[in-house]
Amino acid sequence: MQMEPDAQPPSEDFVAEVLRLRRDNASLLDLNAALKEGNAALKDANVALKELVNSLQQERTTLLSQRAEHQPCGDSRPAAAVQYPEQTPSIVKLPQKLLLRIFLETMPTTDSYDPSAQAGPRAPWVVSVATRKALTLVCRHWYRPASEALYCDIVFRRMGQVAALARTLRTARVKYGPDPSKYIKRICMARCVALGRFLETFQQELAIILEYCSNLVAFECYHHPEFPVITYPPFIRAEEFINAAILEPAGNGTPGSALVKRCASSIQKLAFSETLQLENLLCIHACLLNGRLNTLVLGPVCSGYDLTDDTSSLDAPYLPHLQRLDIHADNENFLDWISGSWEMPGLTHLTLSSCQELPHALLVSVGANLEYLHIVSGPEWEGEKAGDVLRDLSVLCPHLEHLILPTTPALNLPCIINSTSLLYLDIWGPIQNRRVLELMCEMGHVCSLPKLRAIRMLPTNIRSDAHTLLPLHCDPSQVRGDETRFLTVLGVPLLQTSWAVLLDMHVSSGDDSAEAGTESDTEYVEPTTEEESDEDMASEPDVEVEGSSTARSSNAGADDNVDEGDEDDAEDAEMEEDDGASSTEEDGDEEMEDGCDREALLEMFAQGQVGGYIFEDSNKRCNV
Numbered sequence: 001m002q003m004e005p006d007a008q009p010p011s012e013d014f015v016a017e018v019l020r021l022r023r024d025n026a027s028l029l030d031l032n033a034a035l036k037e038g039n040a041a042l043k044d045a046n047v048a049l050k051e052l053v054n055s056l057q058q059e060r061t062t063l064l065s066q067r068a069e070h071q072p073c074g075d076s077r078p079a080a081a082v083q084y085p086e087q088t089p090s091i092v093k094l095p096q097k098l099l100l101r102i103f104l105e106t107m108p109t110t111d112s113y114d115p116s117a118q119a120g121p122r123a124p125w126v127v128s129v130a131t132r133k134a135l136t137l138v139c140r141h142w143y144r145p146a147s148e149a150l151y152c153d154i155v156f157r158r159m160g161q162v163a164a165l166a167r168t169l170r171t172a173r174v175k176y177g178p179d180p181s182k183y184i185k186r187i188c189m190a191r192c193v194a195l196g197r198f199l200e201t202f203q204q205e206l207a208i209i210l211e212y213c214s215n216l217v218a219f220e221c222y223h224h225p226e227f228p229v230i231t232y233p234p235f236i237r238a239e240e241f242i243n244a245a246i247l248e249p250a251g252n253g254t255p256g257s258a259l260v261k262r263c264a265s266s267i268q269k270l271a272f273s274e275t276l277q278l279e280n281l282l283c284i285h286a287c288l289l290n291g292r293l294n295t296l297v298l299g300p301v302c303s304g305y306d307l308t309d310d311t312s313s314l315d316a317p318y319l320p321h322l323q324r325l326d327i328h329a330d331n332e333n334f335l336d337w338i339s340g341s342w343e344m345p346g347l348t349h350l351t352l353s354s355c356q357e358l359p360h361a362l363l364v365s366v367g368a369n370l371e372y373l374h375i376v377s378g379p380e381w382e383g384e385k386a387g388d389v390l391r392d393l394s395v396l397c398p399h400l401e402h403l404i405l406p407t408t409p410a411l412n413l414p415c416i417i418n419s420t421s422l423l424y425l426d427i428w429g430p431i432q433n434r435r436v437l438e439l440m441c442e443m444g445h446v447c448s449l450p451k452l453r454a455i456r457m458l459p460t461n462i463r464s465d466a467h468t469l470l471p472l473h474c475d476p477s478q479v480r481g482d483e484t485r486f487l488t489v490l491g492v493p494l495l496q497t498s499w500a501v502l503l504d505m506h507v508s509s510g511d512d513s514a515e516a517g518t519e520s521d522t523e524y525v526e527p528t529t530e531e532e533s534d535e536d537m538a539s540e541p542d543v544e545v546e547g548s549s550t551a552r553s554s555n556a557g558a559d560d561n562v563d564e565g566d567e568d569d570a571e572d573a574e575m576e577e578d579d580g581a582s583s584t585e586e587d588g589d590e591e592m593e594d595g596c597d598r599e600a601l602l603e604m605f606a607q608g609q610v611g612g613y614i615f616e617d618s619n620k621r622c623n624v
Contacts, residue, residue, distance in 0.1 A: 383408030
């Protein structure tokens with residue numbers, strides 16, 4: 001066959017492609033042949049396994065018959081009637097997602113109990129962590145969901161826990177196994193103070209934790225009221241316990257900068273109880289700009305600053321997801337910044353602490369969608385000046401349903417308040433007779449509160465940090481008529497009725513709340529004897545990191561859910577600092593040296609497990 005004159009000869013690329021396809025075809029044929037040989041070998045192995053199973057069944061039948069021959073005379077049951085329990089309990093076969101839901105139900109709600117060390121060694125929070133830690137040791141099938149329940153809520157009570165958790169997260173990144181950082185949803189600094197010479201290490205490790213926890217949803221920091229907050233290094237003493245400054249965005253590797261980055265990705269709740277300085281407000285502003293917050297709780301703002309010039313150049317935060325805002329209202333410049341710059345179209349819950357009067361300008365700015373307004377009076381509360389604002393509530397807060405006010409003898413609140421949407425009115429003050437409150441409610445119906453359902457009295461003799469949480473948890477819609485409801489807020493046992501919230505004085509001595517030192521309003525139970533201190537240590541977990549030969553505590557209880565874990569033990573990393581465990585003691589007046597050794601902190605940490613105190617050195621003992 002002759003080629004046509006216009007036909008072109010095949011190119012070199014075409015020839016090379018044909019040769020490559022032929023080689024691939026040959027290799028595929030070889031692979032097919034190898035797979036056939038492997039399949040034949042597997043068939044032979046399957047036949048051999050079937051023969052082995054048959055022989056084992058025959059052997060089992062023989063053994064059962066021999067056992068039947070040697071049965072005692074009193075047991076006349078035939079061998080076939082002997083029932084053997086299943087090797088695997090049915091609960092172990094549950095799906096892991098369902099197991100996780102069950103395990104999470106063992107945890108108290110976030111604000112139910114006080115997780116700080118002052119609550120005592122048998123506090124309900126400690127019992128909860130011990131329970132979750134024990135769940136990880138049941139079986140391999142339970143380990144993963146139990147670990148997620150254990151890690152999801154982290155509470156730092158002592159400085160060494162921060163270093164221990166950072167070490168665990170670093171180890172998980174270089175070793176095969178589950179990464180606990182993806183389980184962590186909430187971190188709470190519960191009155192956690194740091195020793196001056198370890199402050200730099202403390203802050204670096206906390207920054208690492210914030211960087212690793214990509215699924216972190218809430219970060220809360222509640223400072224210890226008995227220790228100072230010192231941010232200027234020359235004033236930090238090596239042997240002084242202080243509250244570490246978190247809200248400092250300057251430089252990489254600081255908790256503030258890590259927190260700003262995490263707010264841009266996952267954090268939805270921020271809470272700080274410290275007195276805010278200007279640099280703290282700048283860090284919070286950076287968190288707000290790119291954040292997705294739905295809850296923001298801030299401590300008081302230092303009154304020594306004039307924020308007008310400092311905040312005028314800042315970008316206005318737009319917070320479309322923010323629903324709850326808790327702030328202190330004793331700094332007028334701070335309130336002016338919020339009312340003039342912050343945009344919060346979805347804000348429904350507003351709590352104002354330390355109020356001297358009702359902030360009219362703030363309510364004009366944010367009151368359009370408010371459903372919950374809580375006013376906590378300050379030492380200079382001027383309630384008689386609130387009448388004008390209360391008369392305008394229908395305009396300022398047209399959707400308000402729940403209002404909480406301090407008692408104001410100069411005003412008859414049911415007659416003064418003008419709100420066509422208000423359903424519940426709570427008043428902080430002495431408990432009144434139920435019939436008196438019912439008559440006040442009827443008076444409100446006659447005046448300007450047509451939808452009012454109930455007026456309640458709230459107790460004032462409770463711990464101060466529970467004031468802002470009590471009305472939220474004691475939802476008046478949960479109780480009607482003669483119904484009652486028992487609950488706990490930050491360890492304070494409460495009895496909720498339709499007309500008042502009362503302190504529950506009938507907590508038995510065996511109740512968890514009584515053991516936690518919450519039988520009274522504000523008192524804590526702290527170990528004061530060697531025996532009680534030993535009991536405290538009995539509740540502390542051992543800390544054992546995979547690959548570490550250092551012996552920790554021999555007890556397996558739990559105190560917080562910061563766990564050090566190899567996959568079999570899922571150990572909790574709750575440990576105590578021991579000042580006297582360090583090899584040298586520095587004078588308390590010497591300045592803090594730079595470059596604190598992380599290993600020294602962890603070693604102090606481990607030795608603190610042997611002692612029975614929260615902080616301890618050779619000359620003094622300090623329970624915090």
